[in-house]
Amino acid sequence: MKLLVTFAALVSLVAxxxxxxxxxxxxxxxxxxxRYLWEADGDGNPVLVDLHEPVDEEMQDPRRGEENEYWLYTRMNPSTPQIITHGDESSIWASHYLGSRPIKVIVHGYAGNGNSEINSLLTSAWLSVIDANVIVVDWRRLASSNYLTAVSQAPNVGRAIGDFITWLINTGGGNxxxxxxxxxxxxxxxxxxxxxxxxxxxxxxxxxxxVSPLWYYNINAIGRNAGQYVEIIHTYYTRNNSPRIGHVDFYPNGGTDQPGCLTSICSHTRSYRLFASTIRTNHLVGRECLTMEEAQSNQCSGSVTLNMGNSITNKNG
Structure with missing residues (x-):
């Protein structure tokens, strides 16, 4: 009995x-x-997060999202960004932006910035297969604050991005x-x-x-109302909760503990590396899962197949 009580106490401490x-x-x-977990920085390195750290009140102004920067890459400037400033029409005309091209927008994660690995991987992949306006969102100031502050400001950062793209299309053209x-x-x-x-x-x-910590029951979490076709690629954060939140949810390798990865952060970052690969080759095919258990065991038996990721803007599933 004493051993059981001691074990239970240890579990409580770890959790x-x-x-x-x-x-x-x-x-x-x-x-x-x-209380604690590891998040990935912009290059996939682990960053310790304290979920009890208080929100930084100085960062709570809803206008913080207006501090976003928007870096444009095209086939004419594939490696050196041009900054388009919201409200400054001249920054559009001075850039290589063309309203006739598709618009691809990339948003880095916590502790990242415009130079984070995801941006270069996806930008080069897209420009290798399609003539597009690739816009990297740099929201580094809030992304470098403590985790709860970044979470609390995420809707404002998103709103600012939506407002920017609306202005960009209305001003410079687009669809x-x-x-x-x-x-x-x-x-x-x-x-x-x-x-x-x-x-x-x-x-x-x-x-x-x-990311799922603090988002399981968050009314602002990503869902099907985000776009006409919402696709989710789960590679790790489904370990504790595996919600179906998009029109289509993919669970490569069961959605957790990716092959070749020794840590959860490695599995987590595998999501954008797999996606970058599918943009170039469109070679990963998922099979319909009849139950969540099938998805998690990587033994789906449905009759429908659908390619994961890729560069097709008008994709359906």
């Missing part, structure tokens, strides 16, 4: 306030109970049926908010392992 000992390992995490929002981790939640605040006008929204 509660003890810092996880292995950098990047979130196998301990229990929603609503764990909502050629708009594709993509976001990784907390950036996936922001991309969802960006689409929702435009009334779900983007033709496609892709959430790359949208």
């Amino acid at each position: 509660g306030g003890v810092v996880p000992p292995v950098p990047g390992d979130n196998s301990h995490y229990v929603e609503g109970k764990s 909502w049926n050629e708009v594709h929002f993509t976001g990784f981790s907390l950036g996936g939640q922001i991309a969802g908010n960006a689409g929702r605040f435009t009334g779900g006008r983007p033709r496609r929204v892709t959430g790359l392992d949208p």
Whole structure:
């Protein structure tokens, strides 16, 4: 009996306030109970997050989203960005933006910035297969604040993105049926908010392992109202909760513990690496899962197949 009580106490400590000992390992995490977890920075390195750290009141102005920067890449400037400033028409005319091209928007995650790995991977992949306006959203100031502050401001960052794309299309030309929002981790939640605040006008929204801590029951979480077609790629944060939140949800390798990964952060970042690969090759095919158990065991038996990811803006599923 004494051994049982001691074991129960240890479980409580691990699930509660003890810092996880292995950098990047979130196998301990229990929603609503764990205080600490690891998040990925812009290059996929583990960053320790304290879910009890108070929100920074100085960062609570809803206009913080207006601090976003928008970096444009095209085939004419594939590696050096041009900054388009919301409200400054001359910044559009001075850039290589063309309203006749599709618009691809990338939103990095927590602790990231415009130079984060996801941006270069997706930008180069898209420009290799399609003549597009690729817009990287740099929201580094809020992304570098503590996690709860970033979460609380995510809807405002998303609203600002939606307002910017609306202004860009109205001013420089464009078609909502050629708009594709993509976001990784907390950036996936922001991309969802960006689409929702435009009334779900983007033709496609892709959430790359949208971060789940503090989002399971959050009314601002990414969902089907974010766009005309919302696709979610789960690669790790489904371990504790595996919600179907998009029009189509993909669970590669069961949606957790990706092959070749020793930590949850590695599995988490695999979402945008797999997506970048599908943009170039469109080679990963998913099969319909009749139950969530089939998805998690990677043994789906449905008759419908659908390619995961890819660059097709008007994709359906």
